Amino acid sequence: MKPRAFVKVGVFLACLMPFILLLVALAMGTLSANPIQDITQETGVWTLRFLLIALCVTPLRKLSGWNEIIKFRRMLGLFAFFYGFLHLMTYLWLDQFFSVPEIMHDVVKRPFITAGTAGFLLMVPLAVTSTRKWISRLGGKRWQLLHRLVYFSAGAAVAHYLWLVKADIQRPVAYAVVLSTLIAYRLFDALHSRRVAEQRLGRGAVLSYSRLHD
Numbered sequence: 001m002k003p004r005a006f007v008k009v010g011v012f013l014a015c016l017m018p019f020i021l022l023l024v025a026l027a028m029g030t031l032s033a034n035p036i037q038d039i040t041q042e043t044g045v046w047t048l049r050f051l052l053i054a055l056c057v058t059p060l061r062k063l064s065g066w067n068e069i070i071k072f073r074r075m076l077g078l079f080a081f082f083y084g085f086l087h088l089m090t091y092l093w094l095d096q097f098f099s100v101p102e103i104m105h106d107v108v109k110r111p112f113i114t115a116g117t118a119g120f121l122l123m124v125p126l127a128v129t130s131t132r133k134w135i136s137r138l139g140g141k142r143w144q145l146l147h148r149l150v151y152f153s154a155g156a157a158v159a160h161y162l163w164l165v166k167a168d169i170q171r172p173v174a175y176a177v178v179l180s181t182l183i184a185y186r187l188f189d190a191l192h193s194r195r196v197a198e199q200r201l202g203r204g205a206v207l208s209y210s211r212l213h214d
């Protein structure tokens, strides 16, 4: 196996580990007295972590110059979707027994469920269009624009977490800080690139530069 493929398999297995550990804990009966809540919490928190880890890829690549890392972004994003799907299924199946009236009531009346649903639904087009075929079908620029939805998905996910905790908001706030930092970096980077282009190319060329890089 080539070293690059070896690393890819390693990253894949590392991403799968929370799921494997959850299955092991379930099989060994080492979850708490409320295993459904444990599964919901574990899958929820890993969805959020993978969303944020995927969002870290571009800043890491730009700051470190380690371009190879971009090859893992799709896998990390799809793992966020995978854990999100498990999280949603735990709620729909194990928590609500697919009772449509109960689920609709929750989606409309409980703001944290509304935010979570929005966060998950926003991930669907991202997962669907994550293939090379979709990139060429949409064109790089439109694809990039669509994939900025990931920031809204992560925002809804953080709101979901902040809304559902009753007392200790330390953990959701920590995730909110990480997300805000990533968004601030993205905005700063966009402004900086524009300014550099303005200085290098002169005002007239900025328009064509932003067409290429935005």
Ligand code: HEM
Pocket: 037, 040, 041, 042, 043, 044, 045, 046, 047, 048, 084, 087, 088, 091, 113, 115, 116, 117, 118, 119, 120, 123, 153, 157, 158, 160, 161, 164
């Ligand atoms: C982007 C999508 C989502 C993310 C990132 C996410 C994340 C989370 C997180 C971090 C938690 C708390 C875990 C903990 O307490 O340690 C959680 C709990 C929960 N989530 Fe989500 N969630 C998402 C979507 C959804 C959806 C679509 C639903 C249902 C429609 C849902 C229902 C729940 C429920 C019922 C809980 C447990 C609340 C409790 O313990 O009282 N989530 N979620």
